[in-house]
Amino acid sequence: MRTSSPGSSRASRRAVWRGRALQVLLIAAVAGGAFWLVHHALETLRARGVRSGFDFLLQSAGFEISEGWLDFDSGQPFWRAFLAGLINTVRAAVPAALIAVAFGTLLGIGRLAPHALLRGLCAVYVDTVRNVPLLVQMLMLYFALTQLLPDSMEAIELLPGVWLSKGGLALPWPLREPGAFWPSGLDWPEQGGFNVTGGAALSPEYLAVVGALALYTAAFVAEIVRAGIASVSSGQKLAAQALGLAPGQQLRIVVLPQALRVIVPSLTNQLLSLTKNSSLAVAVGYPELVSVANTSLNATGRAFECIAVVMLVYLLLSLAISAAMNFYNARVALRGWQ
Amino acid sequence: MSTAPPPLASASKRWTAELFGSPWRALASVLLLLAIGWAAMHAFDWAVLHAVFRADAEACRAVRHGACWGVVAEKWRPMLFGRYPYEAQWRPAVAVVVLSAVTLLSAWPRSWRWWLLPLWVVALALFVVLMRGGVAGLAYVPTNRWGGLPLTIGLAVVGLAMAFPLALLLALGRRSQWPAARALCATYIELVRGVPLISVLFMASFLLPLLWPAGWQPDVLVRVLAGLSLFVAAYLAEIIRGGLQAVPRGQTDAAVALGFGRWPVQRDIVLPQALRLVVPALTNNVVGTLKDTSLVTVVGLFELTGALGLALGGDPTWRPFYLEGYLFLALVYWVMCFGLSRYSAWLERRLGAGNRA
Numbered sequence: 001m002r003t004s005s006p007g008s009s010r011a012s013r014r015a016v017w018r019g020r021a022l023q024v025l026l027i028a029a030v031a032g033g034a035f036w037l038v039h040h041a042l043e044t045l046r047a048r049g050v051r052s053g054f055d056f057l058l059q060s061a062g063f064e065i066s067e068g069w070l071d072f073d074s075g076q077p078f079w080r081a082f083l084a085g086l087i088n089t090v091r092a093a094v095p096a097a098l099i100a101v102a103f104g105t106l107l108g109i110g111r112l113a114p115h116a117l118l119r120g121l122c123a124v125y126v127d128t129v130r131n132v133p134l135l136v137q138m139l140m141l142y143f144a145l146t147q148l149l150p151d152s153m154e155a156i157e158l159l160p161g162v163w164l165s166k167g168g169l170a171l172p173w174p175l176r177e178p179g180a181f182w183p184s185g186l187d188w189p190e191q192g193g194f195n196v197t198g199g200a201a202l203s204p205e206y207l208a209v210v211g212a213l214a215l216y217t218a219a220f221v222a223e224i225v226r227a228g229i230a231s232v233s234s235g236q237k238l239a240a241q242a243l244g245l246a247p248g249q250q251l252r253i254v255v256l257p258q259a260l261r262v263i264v265p266s267l268t269n270q271l272l273s274l275t276k277n278s279s280l281a282v283a284v285g286y287p288e289l290v291s292v293a294n295t296s297l298n299a300t301g302r303a304f305e306c307i308a309v310v311m312l313v314y315l316l317l318s319l320a321i322s323a324a325m326n327f328y329n330a331r332v333a334l335r336g337w338q
Numbered sequence: 339m340s341t342a343p344p345p346l347a348s349a350s351k352r353w354t355a356e357l358f359g360s361p362w363r364a365l366a367s368v369l370l371l372l373a374i375g376w377a378a379m380h381a382f383d384w385a386v387l388h389a390v391f392r393a394d395a396e397a398c399r400a401v402r403h404g405a406c407w408g409v410v411a412e413k414w415r416p417m418l419f420g421r422y423p424y425e426a427q428w429r430p431a432v433a434v435v436v437l438s439a440v441t442l443l444s445a446w447p448r449s450w451r452w453w454l455l456p457l458w459v460v461a462l463a464l465f466v467v468l469m470r471g472g473v474a475g476l477a478y479v480p481t482n483r484w485g486g487l488p489l490t491i492g493l494a495v496v497g498l499a500m501a502f503p504l505a506l507l508l509a510l511g512r513r514s515q516w517p518a519a520r521a522l523c524a525t526y527i528e529l530v531r532g533v534p535l536i537s538v539l540f541m542a543s544f545l546l547p548l549l550w551p552a553g554w555q556p557d558v559l560v561r562v563l564a565g566l567s568l569f570v571a572a573y574l575a576e577i578i579r580g581g582l583q584a585v586p587r588g589q590t591d592a593a594v595a596l597g598f599g600r601w602p603v604q605r606d607i608v609l610p611q612a613l614r615l616v617v618p619a620l621t622n623n624v625v626g627t628l629k630d631t632s633l634v635t636v637v638g639l640f641e642l643t644g645a646l647g648l649a650l651g652g653d654p655t656w657r658p659f660y661l662e663g664y665l666f667l668a669l670v671y672w673v674m675c676f677g678l679s680r681y682s683a684w685l686e687r688r689l690g691a692g693n694r695a
Contacts (some may be wrong), residue, residue, distance in 0.1 A: 003524060019516060021521065023518035024518075025516070026516070026518055026522070027518050030522060037549055040549060041545065041549055041550075042546040044548045050644060080471065113361065114356075115356070115357075115366060115367070115370075116356050116357065117357065117367060117370045117371065117374070118370065121370070121374070127679075128674075130679070131629075131671065131672045131675035131676045131679060132668045132671050132672050132675070133629040133632040134674065135632040135633060135635070136643055136667055136668055140661065140664040140665075140668070141389060143661060144663065147564075147660070160482060200681070212570055276533070276535075279534040279536045280536065280633070280637060282536065283635075289538055290534070294540075297540075303544035303545070304544065304545060304548075307537055307540050307541045307545075310537045310540075311533045311541070313536065315411065315529065315532040318531075318533075
């Protein structure tokens, strides 16, 4: 504790004022610097005759988007292309996150399993996948999916109705009559003369993105789950044993709920990383937000605007995920004494 | 109170108990062993028994179910050095050795002394001289010909070195007494951590030329380095802040009581302790940055990942063997990253042991 004697109060008051003045100076310097940079950039753009502004978002895009939930054709405006890209980001990130959390949890539990072979196997997976860049894994998976699989004429039937080939994966999909809410049946893909038709088709780009994101993130989730379980004191587990709970029950009822308090904050960070990492899809040509922005950038030359849209959307996505996970965390967190 | 230790079982007995102690255990072990054996047999078959190791494309195409490591034998130089002039490729090789040697030396806690900093400056200068040339009789090689492993390592090292001072400022600023400084630093850190690296790299490569004085264009390498270090700094700052928070408050109070001023307290008392605490976390961040450098291939720099596309993409003879190329690439990354993560874990145990003592 610092105590101030009466003699030093004048000096400390002066220090306070000096601090305030310096803060004003700091803000002025940062704001001035930012203003100068923007001004200079706009000047340069004007001097080069480059048009700037966000008005292009209302013009028609002139390119197609190969897949996605939102129908898009080249006559529609750029903002709709960005929206389709964003929806494609979600379409890849959500399944990848679900698989990563499920698979990662299993791996994390496996790393603490009372069986040496299982432990070793999980450790090898985690140590291999974590130490190779995601981009390399994604490109490798994409190459394997598009080059090493058989042509769609000779698609492999993995399960009844599930076909895998260079053309992607075909799945049975609920068939819905127009206007009806409940599906009337399943649309089964069939092996035609030249390719697989019917059902839902997933492109190799989509499979590569989701697969690589899920397998890569699972290794990180595994480490988080392992650390979380290890953080629960061994007395808890012994007490659960003493109560006569089976090993699975011990984990489910006693250990995991306590481990969640440690796991959830780190898991939030991993889900945020996964969402941001989905931007690597630009490298395999899956039309998510960054790909669409890249295409728009090349079509219009408005680099700053396109990248700014991407950054803004990702910031909002990050905020939304943080908020959702914080809400969940508040529910699992230790309640204080009230 | 301690209980008597159980009698030491021999290693083989413990293994038998672990693997075959009960019927379920034995069943699980047998199933797992069968699965592992089956996978290992097929992998060995593909990667060794039926593989072609010679740089012979004909032989590779003739083999249906074997790996073609010939692609590595044939293309390892463009894979590792990109478009660097062929006859001068000893230079990037020496540059990589120099940086690796200094990195290994810095990994040894005994060498954490003041002379490490000048040593790194000399090593980086040597790296640039070797790569760029133009002096001491070395031919000039423009940065757009740089590529492969030296570029990957160089980007990571220089990016981190440039990010570190900024990260230090951001971390101290986020704990400043001034609300304005705290708000500025927190805004920067959170904004950068909220966007993907690719968007920062795109922004750097398109926007930086606009900020430069007219008539002089910054090199792509400079733009990418700027983007990378601005990005990495936000993550480093959070790690350093964690270290600063872990230094007990009493340390600052004691230093103030001894008459230290505001900056000397941070410089001489708090930071040295905080940085020591976060070396393992920093090492993990180095691994992350090393992996992240693979993204610069998207903005047109041919580091390891980009160099593979360069080496195989334009060559129809070897293009079918991309998978083996990727596996080789993955191995190179894995050796570097796994080594660093093991080091980080070792250091954490060592520092932890030191703290308990």
